Structures are given as C-alpha cells and as structure tokens.
Amino acid sequence: MxxxxxxxxxxxxxxxxxxxxxxxxxxxxxxxxxxxxxxxxxxxxxxxxxxxxxxxxxxxxxxxxxxxxxxxxxxxxxxxxxxxxxxxxxQPNPPLVPANLEDRVLMFGYANEICGEHGLGWSKRLMIIHQGIASPNEAGRQLASYLAGKYGYDRAAAEAAPARIAGILGALSTRLEQQRKRGSRFFIGDALSALDIYWACFAALIDPLPDELCPMSPTFRRVYTDTDPTIKAATAPILLEHRDFIYHNFLELPLDF
Ligand SMILES: N[C@@H](CCC(=O)N[C@@H](CS)C(=O)NCC(=O)O)C(=O)O
The missing domain is CATH 3.40.30.10 (Glutaredoxin)
Structure with missing residues (x-):
C-alpha cells in the first residue's frame, strides 16, 4: 500500500x-x-x-x-x-511533449479529449454519478450526490456521455491504426508522449487491469468497468493492447494507490 x-x-x-x-x-x-x-x-x-x-x-x-x-x-x-x-x-528527459508543433497540437488535442472537461474521464464520471444517484446503497448515493455537486452533473449530459466517450475511443483507435501502418508503437510520432500515459491510465475507466496488477475494491472495480453497449462496441482491441504495452514497458506495475 x-x-x-x-x-x-x-x-x-x-x-x-x-x-x-x-x-x-x-x-x-x-x-x-x-x-x-x-x-x-x-x-x-x-x-x-x-x-x-x-x-x-x-x-x-x-x-x-x-x-x-x-x-x-x-x-x-x-x-x-x-x-x-x-x-x-x-526533468526534460525523456520529453513527454513533442518538439514538433504539428505533433504537439495533435497530442494536446487528444489529451484534452481524455483528461479535459467533457472528455473521457469527465463523461465517465457523469455516468458513474448517474448510476450512483439511483443506488440502493446509502454510502453510494451520498458519494454520488457529493460528486454531482462538484463536477457539473446534469441528467442530459450523463445520458449523452456514452456517445461522447465512444466518439473519443473511435478517434483514438483510428489514430493507433494509422500509427501502426506507419510502423510506430505510439500515438504521436515515434516516441512515448504524455498521451500514451493518459490513455493507459484512463482506460481503467473502461476495463481496469486485472486484480493482480490493479488491486481495486470490488465496488470500485464494478463502478469503473464499462457495461454500456455503445462504449463496449467502440473499445477496439488495439486500444487495450496499447494500454498493456504502455503499462508493461513504461509504467509501474502493480499499481499502488
Ligand atoms: N483538476 C484535475 C482533475 C482532477 C479530478 O477531477 N479529480 C477527481 C477525480 S474523480 C477527484 O479528485 N475526485 C475526488 C473528490 O473530488 O473527492 C484536472 O483538471 O486535471
């Protein structure tokens, strides 16, 4: 721990x-x-x-x-x-922000879709709150209403969230396919960037790493794991392969939080 x-x-x-x-x-x-x-x-x-x-x-x-x-x-x-x-x-090395302007624009654009307001993490949180508010469990309801007040919950945005997330996943998988055709293992150019790290970490909100690598409580595992069919359909295998590649080669395993 x-x-x-x-x-x-x-x-x-x-x-x-x-x-x-x-x-x-x-x-x-x-x-x-x-x-x-x-x-x-x-x-x-x-x-x-x-x-x-x-x-x-x-x-x-x-x-x-x-x-x-x-x-x-x-x-x-x-x-x-x-x-x-x-x-x-x-610590400028290794750089995680690409030096080339076009690459930088791409990296920050995609990174914002993952980490920014109304991005993947934000939208998934709206879905979690939406479910939590209706939870039979009192502690779950309390946490959901606290998060709702803090992070801009509204019903319409929560209902639109799966399509929003699916769009982002689609763009990320298209990008990876293009990069694979070019012979690159990374989202941007030929080197690791912050975007690879952001995707690997935010993928937990769709499909957390197995318990031996990411020892979560059963409740949080259930809350994080996607069950929405629109999101499921957009979670192309290449996305999870990339998550695994980044974790196994660049990040700390098992996760320790
Ligand atoms: N402010 C951060 C995002 C941080 C964030 O949203 N943190 C949430 C993650 S769910 C948090 O701390 N939630 C727990 C709480 O509010 O108690 C950013 O824009 O990069």
Missing amino acids: AEYIEVERARAMTGLRLVLTSGVPGPWSEAAKGVLHVKQLACVKVRQELGGANRALFDWTAQASAPVMVWNDERPRSTWIDQLYLAERL
Missing part, C-alpha cells in the same frame, strides 16, 4: 509533493504518477480523501480535488496540463 503523508505536513516541506486520492486508481492521479515515474522524478505522496471535505487541501491549493503537484513554494498545479509542463521543466 502506498505511503501517504497528510497535507499539513506536506505543506511545510520543500521539493516535489503530489497529492493523490488514496485507495483508488483515480485516472488523473495515476496519470500524474506515470508522468513522474517515466521521468524518474521522486515525490512525496500526500493524501486526498475521496468525497471528503479536504479542508486543509483547499486551504493550500484553493481546490479540493486530486491530483495536485506542488514544487517548493510555487503555485500548486491542479490540472493535468500544468502538471505535465511542471514535470517537463523539472
């Missing part, structure tokens, strides 16, 4: 601190860990509590979600794109 320190202690420290949701493989959190892992940047892990008030975190970073990356006394970075640029600055 990963070791976490509390926010109050982390705030008094210098160096690189990474606030993470403890106990679940949150896709944004896992992606931030993946970026640091590839760059061999050491950090102290700091606990955020899923669904908690996280007051000390709010006081420090002006928001209460995870992940947050904090370097010395610089402003806390609480979005994936700021976190990526901080990591690039602290």
